[in-house]
Amino acid sequence: MTARQDPFRTPPVALTVAGTDSGGAAGVAADLTTFAALGVHGACAVTAVTAQSTVGVHSVHVLPPAEVRAQVTAVLDDLPVAAVKAGMLGSPEAVRLVAESLPGRPGRPLVVDPVLVATSGAVLGDAGVAAAYTRVLLPLATVVTPNLDEARTLLGRDLPRRDAAAGLAELGCTVVLTGGPDGAGPSTTCVDWLAEPGCVPVPLEHPVVDTTHDHGTGCTHSAALAARLAHGDLVADAARAASDFTTDRLRAGSGWRLGRGRGPLPHVHTRSTDPSGGEL
Numbered sequence: 001m002t003a004r005q006d007p008f009r010t011p012p013v014a015l016t017v018a019g020t021d022s023g024g025a026a027g028v029a030a031d032l033t034t035f036a037a038l039g040v041h042g043a044c045a046v047t048a049v050t051a052q053s054t055v056g057v058h059s060v061h062v063l064p065p066a067e068v069r070a071q072v073t074a075v076l077d078d079l080p081v082a083a084v085k086a087g088m089l090g091s092p093e094a095v096r097l098v099a100e101s102l103p104g105r106p107g108r109p110l111v112v113d114p115v116l117v118a119t120s121g122a123v124l125g126d127a128g129v130a131a132a133y134t135r136v137l138l139p140l141a142t143v144v145t146p147n148l149d150e151a152r153t154l155l156g157r158d159l160p161r162r163d164a165a166a167g168l169a170e171l172g173c174t175v176v177l178t179g180g181p182d183g184a185g186p187s188t189t190c191v192d193w194l195a196e197p198g199c200v201p202v203p204l205e206h207p208v209v210d211t212t213h214d215h216g217t218g219c220t221h222s223a224a225l226a227a228r229l230a231h232g233d234l235v236a237d238a239a240r241a242a243s244d245f246t247t248d249r250l251r252a253g254s255g256w257r258l259g260r261g262r263g264p265l266p267h268v269h270t271r272s273t274d275p276s277g278g279e280l
């Protein structure tokens with residue numbers, strides 16, 4: 001029996017270090033609801049407060065590093081954190097803080113979603129943040145989950161998806177390069193590339209979901225990956241499960257109509273669309 005089927009079992013704990021989204025779609029909101037959906041207790045350290053909605057990002061307020069450190073320390077002092085997810089960090093200082101306090105290691109893997117630009121195009125991490133990710137944090141991450149634009153910015157080169165995934169894996173972390181629909185004509189398949197250091201990259205394919213409720217998709221995917229690692233999955237299994245969970249939730253939300261722009265995914269509000277009824 002899994003943790004989700006047995007609500008009386010003490011769940012594993014995952015910590016997200018990320019920004020808030022006032023619209024409740026991305027960042028800390030997506031992470032905590034995804035953790036809950038996958039039978040994990042979520043703790044959080046907030047790095048930035050954003051005024052944002054389904055339409056776009058209106059303002060960003062990055063918190064002082066000392067406030068982020070205080071939250072991380074409070075959680076680590078008390079709770080048995082089994083996995084960490086870093087989302088929007090917002091400043092090079094916060095990137096360094098995560099590297100110092102929460103490096104990936106056996107027993108406490110670190111998933112880094114290197115958030116630089118929101119779906120709406122707003123900048124959530126500048127060139128200094130990108131440089132700190134590459135130099136300081138990615139070598140200490142267990143898994144990194146950039147989209148293609150983020151991977152190209154981090155590498156400073158325009159490469160095809162597979163090569164970008166392999167290039168980042170050379171830093172010593174496993175990479176899941178996420179790929180929503182390409183935009184280059186109608187496509188029925190999304191391909192994420194899984195690149196483990198020293199191994200040939202493997203494509204993880206799943207069907208494209210036609211939906212306007214996709215704000216926070218990358219956050220959902222990386223939080224699901226951290227949740228599965230908190231349950232003890234191997235990285236490759238966690239990556240596949242994260243992809244399945246995200247697709248299932250995109251499908252479940254495709255009939256929702258919330259907001260005037262790109263709406264949130266339903267992490268806990270609707271039944272699984274997985275026909276096998278399997279535990280995602």
Ligand SMILES: Nc1ncnc2c1ncn2[C@@H]1O[C@H](COP(=O)(O)OP(=O)(O)O)[C@@H](O)[C@H]1O
Nearest residue numbers: 147178179180190207208209217218221243246
């Ligand atoms: N429309 C979609 N249909 C199916 N899967 C999708 C869709 N959009 C994104 N995904 C999947 O969601 C996950 C997060 O991807 P992505 O959208 O690239 O993240 P980000 O929000 O960081 O750009 C990946 O597994 C990706 O393949």
Ligand SMILES: Cc1ncc(COP(=O)(O)O)c(N)n1
Nearest residue numbers: 019020026027118119215216
């Ligand atoms: C606080 C915060 N963190 C992350 C994202 C990225 O999510 P998306 O790529 O769906 O805009 C976001 N918009 N806001």
